Amino acid sequence: MTADTHRKAVVERLREGMARGVLSFPLTGFHRDGSLDLDGFRTHVAAQIATDPGAVFPACGTGEFFSLDEDEYRKVVTATVEEAAGRVPVVAGIGYGWAQAARFARIAEEAGADALLVLPHYLVAAPQEGLVAQVEQIAVRTRLPLIVYQRGQVTFSAESLRHVARIPGVIGLKDGHSDLDRLQRLTLAAPEGFLFFNGAATAEIQARAYATVGVPAYSSAVHAFAPEIADAFFAAHQRGDDAQMNQLLRDFYIPFVELRDRRPGYAVSLVKAAARLRGHPVGPVRAPLTDPSPADLADLETLLTAGLALVPTSSAPAPASASASVGAAL
Template sequence: MTLDPDTTRRLRDGMAGGVLSFPLTSFHADGSLDPDGFRTHVAAQIATAPGAVFPACGTGEFFSLDEDEYRRVVTIAVEESAGRVPVVAGVGYGWAQASRFARIAEDAGADALLVLPHYLVAAPQDGLVAQLEHLAARTRLPLIAYQRGQVAFGVKAFRRITEIPNVIGLKDGHSDLDRLQRLTLAAPEGFLFFNGAATAEIQARAYATVGVPAYSSAVHAFAPEIADAFFTALHAGDDKTTDRLLRDFYVPLVELRDRVPGYAVSLVKAAARLRGRPVGPVRAPLTDPSAADLADLKAVLTTGLDLVGASL
């Protein structure tokens, strides 16, 4: 399919100017979707001028949304963006189901799609390529492949996916810099790369050394002041500020995140609630933090906000 090169340009420009926002999906206390809460939350995210906004992805609990909920989430993100920043919606599962979500995102006005790792099964390289080929043939939207978990492209397979007209980028969550360097060297000119490691700021310097300075920021979902301060310091070469934020905020946050599986999302939602954001609880199989962990999170968040001159 012929793609509008404007989407790639807008993403590239956005990546150079700010972090990538992955908004949380708001739920009521009973677990039902809270569209008004999500609208408030995503509007606040977009108001901080991120490089792009990625609704219904991992941080947005894509895996827990049905198709009607997904439609509402992506539509709201597009409406609130109003063309100010690119909207990249998550899609996933096998290519057949991913194609259904892709059609919904396309109808809602999304600019591109992030192809989340497929469900459960390990697959050979040919299968990973075929997954993207099938999906690309069924949508006009640009695709960003996400390698994480059971998806990891070798150089030969990577070259093949770059030849798929719809595929414009790769988000990496493996943090295997040797492999990633080989992929960046094999990429065609203009191909986009994103650092998608958990709490990506921790590895932002390392990723930049292999030519991948752009990164997603879960912290932006609850403390854009901290995320933006880190981004500014990193790109200005302000090592003193970067080190202080890493040492006193990001590293303690990661140590807390690693206590319980799923806290990569649960803690982000809890931190947003601590700041009065209308995001609600997580959906099962995730669980909200314990009272003790919530107290520790509040202390870490308060320290981080103090470092950038903001308050809880």
């Protein structure tokens, strides 16, 4: 299959998946000593794939890409591809400077990933022409389609996105800035068929707002620990059920965001703690992240129980006690 044929097939599969469900960003499992728990990861990612998400994105921000070495990265992406077995597209994260990103891209391609998510480059701010050049340098070094992620120090202008969208292999943009004025300009500047993704933290909070500027697809961190809640919100969003969305936002998502905002790094470590409460063997976070405090963990457990109760068809058991579940999972 040529690179162009593969790109078109991936775009179509992603488009179909985005209409079907949320995008899953699985958590990378670690043992208590910080070593990779590949068996635990396989169990977790298999459970994620079983819920039929629109696509699965291993080794991205929620999967602690920034803490993985190349060998661990290869194992994580390979395990995801094997567990997916072609049922859903696998989009692996790559990042840092273009030279290192190209190394990760090569590993992901060898592992069988379908596409790549280009995470924001490391540390430095850069002008628009540099942001475009970064994508160009990566694109010429891989046959896999690229989705660029604007977040942190990466923000594309409409003119820059026109250039990026013309780079062979670039198929879409994920936005984490939540600047809807700028995002509307980008969607209008992009060519027909270019994919856009809502990548805001706890994206459900802004799902309706993003949809108004033509970006209905979104990633869901909640899906990593409570796919029942995430899928209930997605279904309500699809059918325009404002009452159901408002209830989930008011009684679960907004309190979850308020809990998440208590401490830097909780966007990942709180999600991982919630997954442990559900019995997922994902283990602790790696430094520089830290696991939630006992008090925050107790609040998380209460909120998770309340959130699951909002899903009428959920048959999932309430989480076990925080101390017992987290201690066992670590």
